[in-house]
Amino acid sequence: MSKMDARVVKDLSESKKRVMTNVVQHLQQRPEKKSAKRWPYGVLAMILSVCIGLFIYQQYNEQQQQASTIPPVLDERILELYLQLDSFMNGKNRLYKASFDNFLYFESTFAYAQSKKLVPTQEQVDKALEQFMQEWSYEDDTRPTYDKLLQMLQVTNEGFIENYGKPIAYKMATFDLLWEASQADYKDVSNPIRTWLVEQEAMNYLEQHYHKDIASLREKYKIPEKDSQMKLIRSGTVLAIKEHEFLVVSGVLASEVGQKSVDELVQKHSNGTWFPLVDVPQTLSVGDRVEVQYRQSIGNDDAQPFIDYKDIVEMKIIKESH
Numbered sequence: 001m002s003k004m005d006a007r008v009v010k011d012l013s014e015s016k017k018r019v020m021t022n023v024v025q026h027l028q029q030r031p032e033k034k035s036a037k038r039w040p041y042g043v044l045a046m047i048l049s050v051c052i053g054l055f056i057y058q059q060y061n062e063q064q065q066q067a068s069t070i071p072p073v074l075d076e077r078i079l080e081l082y083l084q085l086d087s088f089m090n091g092k093n094r095l096y097k098a099s100f101d102n103f104l105y106f107e108s109t110f111a112y113a114q115s116k117k118l119v120p121t122q123e124q125v126d127k128a129l130e131q132f133m134q135e136w137s138y139e140d141d142t143r144p145t146y147d148k149l150l151q152m153l154q155v156t157n158e159g160f161i162e163n164y165g166k167p168i169a170y171k172m173a174t175f176d177l178l179w180e181a182s183q184a185d186y187k188d189v190s191n192p193i194r195t196w197l198v199e200q201e202a203m204n205y206l207e208q209h210y211h212k213d214i215a216s217l218r219e220k221y222k223i224p225e226k227d228s229q230m231k232l233i234r235s236g237t238v239l240a241i242k243e244h245e246f247l248v249v250s251g252v253l254a255s256e257v258g259q260k261s262v263d264e265l266v267q268k269h270s271n272g273t274w275f276p277l278v279d280v281p282q283t284l285s286v287g288d289r290v291e292v293q294y295r296q297s298i299g300n301d302d303a304q305p306f307i308d309y310k311d312i313v314e315m316k317i318i319k320e321s322h
Contacts, residue, residue: 069125071167073111073206074213079103079221081164084152088144100223104206104214105199110171111210112202113178120173128176129169133161178202186244192299192309193245193276200278231313234273234292239265241286245274248292257287257321272307280315287321 082099090096120128136146144152150160178198186194207214218225236250239262247262251269266272275292284290293314301307 069166069170071110071170073114074107074210074217075167076217077163078106078168079217081153083221084149085143088148088152089142095221095223097223100218100221105203106171108202108206109175109178109199112198112205113174115205116178116181118174118177118181120170120177124173124176125166125170128172129161129165132165132169132172188242189244190274190299190301190309193274196276196298196309196311197244197278200276229295231293231295234294234310235318236271236273236290238284238286238288238290239272241277241284244277246277246280246284248273248275248290254287254321266304266306270306272304274307274309275312275315278312280312281317283320284315284317285321288317289319290315290317 079095079100082103083093083095086096086099087093136149139145143149150157153160153164155163179195182194182198186197189197217223234248234250236248237252237254237257238246239249239252239257240247249265249269249272251271252265256265260268273292275294292310292312294310294312297308297310299309301309
């Protein structure tokens, strides 16, 4: 290394020392920052505990308020409303069996929806209440006027809304949620069949969990348990089978099956009934001649005037297809 290089290195070393010295002195001359105030751990824990306590109390209070608005299953107030409507029709203080059955179906859908944790919003309940009260604005010869009903129940308008309107509206809104949820369980199923299937599931749930309460109400209102509803029979040929329903058309010849489309055969014979695919033989096939026992019609198809829907009590195969 030349003398010139040695001096440069020495000068750089001296310069480096001066810079470091200046920086250290500058830092030592800066005013010290006041240390941030630190909360003691105990104070923080206390504040956190208070916040959590307030949150839990608020949640509990909201749940209590919501629970107070949820009507009971098998609410006798609703049954009393049925009784007054029947009394207006028959002139006696007697509840029709049909009304009691309708009450059970209504209550069963509510109980079944509750078992699925379906809870309507206040907005949904208010909308249902508005619809329910609007129904009483229409005059109908088969029921008393709204003013007459208030007189029969011995309540004011506010009392009727509180004791009858709101509980019914809550259950109506809950049923709407159950109906929406059933669309996922019964995809590509006609609305009348889907409604019937959900109602059957709901009734099975109600009878399983509230059979003692139902028996008590039957005894109190003197409702016979025996089913007196007439059963009808539909005979015909099975032309279509889906996952949850099957189609029966009367008058179809064995030679026509497979030669013409289902729609053509329905149009030709001017009839066709869809039944729920419940409690039927596993061997059921298209082309089988069957006899179906049912109670009532459960719907129609506006798009196809010859198509209707019926419930099912029992079905047997008269002649299997070859």
